[in-house]
Amino acid sequence: MKKTYTIGLDLGGTKLAAALLDNHGKMLDFIKVPVEMRREKSASETQKRIIDLMADICLDFKNRFPKETSSKCFLGVGLASAGPLNAEEGKLVHPMNYPGWKIVPIRDLVKKEIYKRGFKAPVYFQHDGTAMALAEGWVGGGKGMSSFAVVTIGTGVGSGVIFNDFPAQSRGMGSEHGHIVVDFKKLQEHPDKLHHCTVEGIASGTGLLRRAKEMGFQGKSVEELVEDTDPKYQILFKEMSWALACLCYDLSIGYNLEQIFLSGGLIKIRHLYLKDLKAHYKNLIRQMNPSFECKIEIAKTKNHAGVVGAGYLPYLALKK
Numbered sequence: 001m002k003k004t005y006t007i008g009l010d011l012g013g014t015k016l017a018a019a020l021l022d023n024h025g026k027m028l029d030f031i032k033v034p035v036e037m038r039r040e041k042s043a044s045e046t047q048k049r050i051i052d053l054m055a056d057i058c059l060d061f062k063n064r065f066p067k068e069t070s071s072k073c074f075l076g077v078g079l080a081s082a083g084p085l086n087a088e089e090g091k092l093v094h095p096m097n098y099p100g101w102k103i104v105p106i107r108d109l110v111k112k113e114i115y116k117r118g119f120k121a122p123v124y125f126q127h128d129g130t131a132m133a134l135a136e137g138w139v140g141g142g143k144g145m146s147s148f149a150v151v152t153i154g155t156g157v158g159s160g161v162i163f164n165d166f167p168a169q170s171r172g173m174g175s176e177h178g179h180i181v182v183d184f185k186k187l188q189e190h191p192d193k194l195h196h197c198t199v200e201g202i203a204s205g206t207g208l209l210r211r212a213k214e215m216g217f218q219g220k221s222v223e224e225l226v227e228d229t230d231p232k233y234q235i236l237f238k239e240m241s242w243a244l245a246c247l248c249y250d251l252s253i254g255y256n257l258e259q260i261f262l263s264g265g266l267i268k269i270r271h272l273y274l275k276d277l278k279a280h281y282k283n284l285i286r287q288m289n290p291s292f293e294c295k296i297e298i299a300k301t302k303n304h305a306g307v308v309g310a311g312y313l314p315y316l317a318l319k320k
Helices: 045-063 106-116 128-139 184-189 199-204 205-213 221-229 229-256 265-272 275-286 302-319
Strands: 003-013 015-022 027-034 074-081 092-093 121-129 148-153 157-163 259-263 295-298
Touching: 003 045, 003 128, 003 302, 015 045, 015 302, 027 045, 027 121, 045 106, 074 106, 074 128, 074 302, 106 121, 121 128, 121 205, 121 302, 128 148, 128 157, 128 199, 128 259, 128 302, 148 229, 148 265, 157 229, 199 205, 199 229, 205 229, 221 265, 229 259, 229 275, 259 265, 265 275, 265 295, 275 295
Parallel strands: 003 074, 074 121, 148 259, 259 295
Antiparallel strands: 003 015, 015 027, 148 157
């Protein structure tokens, strides 16, 4: 089989990861740089800096790997980003992690800057949660499966659902399951605080810290929260397990999945919630219908899932 190559770009709220990959998902080179979304005075200035950075990294790969990025074997650049977004139109749509960004045609802007640097390569675009799921299906635990999901637990709670071999999206959007409401009683009391009542509002790093501070916590990180010995904070991790169990239940009955994989930075504290998550999930799904039950496991692609999934996007385009 002819060797082919792609570049994967994974843009998050605090970092940009990039890799040159072969057609087996192996990284030939990898780079990760911080991005400060509040450095400039305006969102447009920040956008330009970050788009220029992505184009510069692509050109750097081309200069250092001329054979692999030649027109004979290079298939394109894949860009994954936090959403919401429209993958078909290549646009960010009021993304929550990028302050002041509204509707941004980021795919075309990145492509334009790459072209200006003399690198004529197609650019493909996708939600970062979906990209992580694509990576898990390409080189991870989802290999050989046609319907599965990845739930990412970190600064936020993201999701990517692969349904019958393709991302479960409509008109380029969807897979925002981290924003499913799980606390409707609080929402009734505070209808203007939707994000506090979602899975992300309860189970993400941001949600955990916000809720801990409401209880008097003085620290600045989840790591500090975990190290705090005050037993009153244990309720946060118990509720975290319930929120994630409800999300897994909803995904299971909605798509009849073969498996659910967990990924993201808060996997490192899974001893605080994973056992309870699985127990709650089993209880819920068996009450409904045990035929929908699937395994919940840690994703094998781990920290590089976003950039590997982005690198898979040119191959996905060939399948359509």
